């Protein structure tokens with residue numbers, strides 16, 4: 328840090344306060360609140376036993392993967408409403424290439440990533456070249472992609488779900504990167520040492536109840552670290568903030584705004600494809616209705632995490648915490664035995680509370696009036 | 697270099713050196729609006745060329761064609777003697793042309809440091825990665841700002857928390873720092889206090905003496921006369937002429953800028969310099 332010249336017009340701000348006033352504050356408070364709440368009301372339900380933790384961790388990780396993409400894109404000043412449809416579409420592409428056309432699974436996955444990244448780029452190019460709001464452009468793709476996702480399997484297979492992917496992916500080198508697990512030896516050791524429960528009966532008797540960390544969670548953590556470093560520690564990150572803060576000012580300062588925005592659309596599409604691939608490998612099937620409404624859940628997680636809807640401000644860590652809040656609430660209500668419909672009420676309340684708190688914090692930081 | 701041996705290199709307008717940037721018959725149309733109807737202007741290294749004129753005369757549009765924001769509808773740009781067309785601001789910045797736009801290219805939500813280095817971020821290598829060198833950036837920002845007479849509370853402060861004049865000073869400090877060859881200032885003193893204005897004018901004088909070409913737009917004749925070597929007056933998208941320092945009185949310049957009826961009478965007083 329540089330020694331600032333002592334300025335008599337600045338009230339001394341304590342280190343504590345300075346560390347606290349940050350974009351993520353709202354989501355940190357929310358995370359603590361949610362965990363406290365469920366610790367009180369659902370402690371006996373098994374929510375905080377290893378299996379319970381794994382359960383809400385997986386759901387949170389799903390939210391996190393798409394929230395990281397949506398977060399960087401929103402900070403760059405754009406939306407992608409086609410994320411949910413992209414998840415369904417990507418899953419279906421893997422099934423079509425891998426099952427219907429019989430390509431090896433790794434090739435089907437790679438082709439799908441290329442296609443989806445290209446669609447993300449098309450989204451971005453249309454938005455940048457026409458100057459249309461991304462809201463409208465990606466809304467169009469929400470319908471286009473969902474339409475194809477239903478049309479293609481119906482036309483060639485006469486059904487909307489294509490299964491059997493687990494068997495087809497057997498022995499493939501790339502599929503386990505999305506559908507596999509890591510850390511099995513550690514969990515076996517934990518089970519043997521009595522730190523976590525083991526199955527008492529059945530074919531898996533003696534094995535730990537958790538036999539590894541799903542790759543989905545690994546992807547989520549990797550994407551959060553990547554997104555956070557990219558945004559806060561690199562020059563490209565500065566361009567993301569600048570492009571979303573004021574595209575014209577950024578361009579006049581020499582920032583390649585068009586390139587930044589298009590790349591962020593591509594990144595969002597890649598995040599959706601990672602989500603879809605993990606899901607397809609886990610379920611062993613691709614369904615035409617997968618990913619419904621995911622775009623809104625991603626956007627809500629990002630906004631709860633402190634990002635500004637109009638761009639130029641936000642945090643990947645905040646978005647990840649927003650996703651965590653979502654996952655914990657969704658599964659926690661289930662553990663607590665609360666009727667599922669109340670989940671929506673909860674989401675609405677959290678969204679409203681977080682946005683009000685975040686607006687207040689942001690004004691403190693940025694001097695917005 | 698024979699140039700540097702010239703005794704009066706601080707008044708290069710009168711020498712026979714070639715200009716660092718020359719704009720010939722620049723026209724710029726926005727749809728049916730003719731913002732510039734053939735403007736020519738040249739700037740020499742080490743000179744401060746003042747651009748004056750009424751509101752809507754086309755000054756900002758003109759300097760935007762110099763800084764790559766707009767591409768001229770017709771006309772030619774020569775940079776260091778070679779024909780040049782900047783496809784975007786990044787290209788002009790890379791060539792050493794820095795601009796303080798009238799509507800400052802500042803992002804209120806971002807910190808002073810991040811704004812200062814926007815588009816020109818210093819990087820340091822950490823292992824295989826190139827990361828934004830925040831420490832260096834903070835240090836340079838604080839130094840440059842205090843050189844302009846503004847003590848920042850912290851380089852992490854958001855630009856949105858600065859006053860209008862403080863923001864303008866950040867923009868100027870940034871342009872001075874990155875303007876290797878040409879510095880374009882579009883009404884840089886419009887929001888500044890007495891001390892900061894004096895600072896900007898003396899900065900203009902300083903960078904000019906370092907051999908940088910300055911294009912200075914202002915509505916204030918006293919500011920123009922304080923630092924200008926040559927004065928070009930624009931009116932309704934055309935040049936009324938260029939006058940050298942000492943060949944025009946403040947009153948004449950004032951009337952010329954107003955572009956009123958006195959103008960006709962004044963044209964004779966510009967004489968051979970037009």
Ligand SMILES: Nc1ncnc2c1ncn2[C@@H]1O[C@H](COP(=O)(O)OP(=O)(O)OP(=O)(O)O)[C@@H](O)[C@H]1O
Pocket residue numbers: 726729730731749750751752753754755756757758798
């Ligand atoms: N993007 C644009 N589209 C249409 N017309 C424009 C555009 N930019 C500038 N103009 C027009 O061009 C003319 C010159 O504008 P410009 O901003 O260059 O004036 P100026 O000399 O800088 O004025 P001021 O002293 O008020 O800053 C104005 O009539 C303006 O309306």
Ligand SMILES: [Mg+2]
Pocket residue numbers: 755756757798882
């Ligand atoms: Mg102007």
